[in-house]
Amino acid sequence: MEAHKISELTKIPLHVAIIMDGNGRWAAQRGLPRLAGHRAGTENLRTVISAAADFGVKYITFYAFSTENWKRPEDEVKGLMRLLSEFIDREMIKLHKQGARLLHIGHLEGLGPTLEKKVRDAIELTKDNKTITVILAFNYGGRDEIITAIKQMLSEGVPADEVNEDLISKHMFTAGIPDPDLVIRTSGEQRTSNFLVWQSVYSEWAFPKAYWPDFNKEALLETLIEYSQRDRRFGGLTDPKKQE
Numbered sequence: 458m459e460a461h462k463i464s465e466l467t468k469i470p471l472h473v474a475i476i477m478d479g480n481g482r483w484a485a486q487r488g489l490p491r492l493a494g495h496r497a498g499t500e501n502l503r504t505v506i507s508a509a510a511d512f513g514v515k516y517i518t519f520y521a522f523s524t525e526n527w528k529r530p531e532d533e534v535k536g537l538m539r540l541l542s543e544f545i546d547r548e549m550i551k552l553h554k555q556g557a558r559l560l561h562i563g564h565l566e567g568l569g570p571t572l573e574k575k576v577r578d579a580i581e582l583t584k585d586n587k588t589i590t591v592i593l594a595f596n597y598g599g600r601d602e603i604i605t606a607i608k609q610m611l612s613e614g615v616p617a618d619e620v621n622e623d624l625i626s627k628h629m630f631t632a633g634i635p636d637p638d639l640v641i642r643t644s645g646e647q648r649t650s651n652f653l654v655w656q657s658v659y660s661e662w663a664f665p666k667a668y669w670p671d672f673n674k675e676a677l678l679e680t681l682i683e684y685s686q687r688d689r690r691f692g693g694l695t696d697p698k699k700q701e
């Protein structure tokens with residue numbers, strides 16, 4: 458990696474969230490079935506997690522399966538579940554050794570008892586790790602998350618005048634996780650697709666062209682450099698972090 462490029466990293470996002478788009482097109486380009494693209498995309502998680510940790514990112518969220526993805530053909534849905542299971546079997550010990558902590562957002566109970574337990578065990582195994590927090594959004598939808606939070610607050614009998622941004626944030630799947638500073642959607646598509654709807658209101662967005670399986674350390678560096686050049690104002694006139 459070229460040193461002069463690294464020197465352009467003048468600010469590092471605390472939390473990067475990624476919509477891993479383009480697996481299907483990556484596979485089609487090679488005459489392969491869509492699942493081969495998802496498999497290559499799963500392989501790429503390790504590369505990007507290590508690269509993000511090297512650059513000093515502390516939280517990284519991956520949108521792996523949305524509440525809308527159940528509409529895909531049964532084979533593809535089953536394949537994605539199998540890839541999650543294999544990812545945990547194959548990668549978690551390595552990630553644990555690297556100091557990665559695993560978290561999940563979404564409805565784990567929708568994945569069936571075996572996969573749910575596997576994910577819960579991996580979360581438990583890595584809970585004290587500090588190098589980087591890896592958040593898997595699997596069976597996750599932003600609107601669904603808001604509905605879930607509202608139901609939870611109603612069931613707790615929260616009085617209407619106590620509802621504020623802080624309380625809603627505490628009822629999200631992401632409670633305790635800082636909002637993403639940067640959301641990346643690979644493959645050149647420019648949509649938010651029900652991802653982190655509540656949390657991304659002041660995020661910077663980037664839309665690199667690479668399909669997800671090709672989004673490597675170099676591509677992440679380029680995107681982080683683009684982020685370094687952004688001026689974040691959070692509705693004000695200056696970037697509060699620049700004033701420190």
Ligand code: FPP
Nearest residue numbers: 477478479480481482498499521540541544
């Ligand atoms: C979008 O590409 C990608 C997905 C819907 C799934 C992403 C999942 C993975 C990378 C692997 C599973 C994750 C884990 C944690 C094991 P697309 O299929 O919509 O691509 P296309 O737009 O080119 O068709």
